[in-house]
Amino acid sequence: MRYHVNGEVVPATEATVSVRDRGFMYGDAAFETMRAYAGRPFRWDAHAERLASTCDLLAIDHDLTDADLRERVDETLAANDLREAYVKLSITRGVQPGKLTPDPVDDPGVVVLVSELPRGGTAGEEVWDDPVTAEFVDVERVPDAAIPSRAKTHNYLNGILARLASDADTALMLDGDGYLAEAATSNCFFVRDGTLHTPSLDGPILPGITRETVLELADSEAIPTETGRYRPDDLRTADEAFLTNSTWELRPVTAVDGERLTAGAGPVTGRLMDAYDRRVEREYYDQS
């Protein structure tokens, strides 16, 4: 595999950053995870916009343009001859003098990692092998007052600690008031009486791009939606549940805290998965 590091495409074995890069020293970096279909990143504009927003929140005042960043993504995909891929694009504050307070960004670090992912779309495979089980853990989501949850950063220990605390396939996290926030690397949805529910962005919730896509698809499918604040029991007693992120798309949750919800994807989940596949198919694979 070849990666893009600070302007150059290099073999993975030579893809390194300085130990004094603030991305390494402090996790002082913004990132996006995307999926490429047919060689093009899905919803690039939305990812570029959120990346810019994270950089604003962290005051990583680089002067890279969206077009420049997109070019580096495209070059990395091309260098690996990849059309269906996982893509991680990171911007770090770079190497600066040895103090915590940041200086203006002179020389940001830019890293693009890719790996192969089977194609999406109606003819594609799922990127996950199976639906997941999930359980609530004691590790709480970092509150917005400490680090804004809408910033997608290299400070990822909160999610790692949640995963370590869980015996299920993935960990569900609450906010400090005991409301459902999100899973360790994904947004969480559930269905009750035909209505799709997901935590509103008032809480410490990443504004997931797949989350947004799913809400749009629910609208177009005439599936009623509600956002709000929910308790663990709302999820445990739901009719269906699923998680979303850019690489998983929609991933069914079959059990929560050992309470069985569905055998695989429930009926509403299945409709949304089909609608998602059709959207990908239409935008990336249909040449007719």
Add this chain to the structure above:
Amino acid sequence: MRYHVNGEVVPATEATVSVRDRGFMYGDAAFETMRAYAGRPFRWDAHAERLASTCDLLAIDHDLTDADLRERVDETLAANDLREAYVKLSITRGVQPGKLTPDPVDDPGVVVLVSELPRGGTAGEEVWDDPVTAEFVDVERVPDAAIPSRAKTHNYLNGILARLASDADTALMLDGDGYLAEAATSNCFFVRDGTLHTPSLDGPILPGITRETVLELADSEAIPTETGRYRPDDLRTADEAFLTNSTWELRPVTAVDGERLTAGAGPVTGRLMDAYDRRVEREYYDQS
């Protein structure tokens, strides 16, 4: 300068880690910052113990011994011919397959960074140029329920955001209940009516090694001490205040939120600074 990276001493320009090292991808790393006096790290045993505790909390189950880590620190100091130095020792979870849930640690990353710092002790210079002003910021300290504050990790954006939010020299942070936690990279002390106060470790407070040393010195100097939970006004109206960390030792705070406390080090602060210098002198420089 030469650094120690994964077992080798290399020039700073070649001191790099893989972009797939989890220390870079997620800030998934433990660290200690130390000061070396006369070529030896101050309170090595305490730092080694806290580093082991952080690795336990993060389940970074490496099999490096304290002696091995100490040897890497010593080698780095020797390679740079440094006796008075800042030392940062980091252990990362290393490169692992591309998922958030960690695997057992096969090949941890180990990095030692150093830079020159003027000698401490009674004959030494202060490592800081001046006392500081401080102010309370809206950025709250990450709560223990999200990431334990006794873990010293590469997830440092909380402190960076606090520094960015402050116009003073340093930022003071509250916990979620509005009590004084700590400053962005240091523990906080204040003096009222001759008694030394510092937040107790019940809150989201790093158990600073300099903090502990200062409390021991206060005991030996017969300065009364109290630990507890304090409000911003307790600090704003204190007689004296200072911050502690391994590189600053004790650093006087002359003003909080624009409220002037002292011109330089207050009398109790000064006594503790002298006692600290004498301890360093006795243990590291006195050859008689």
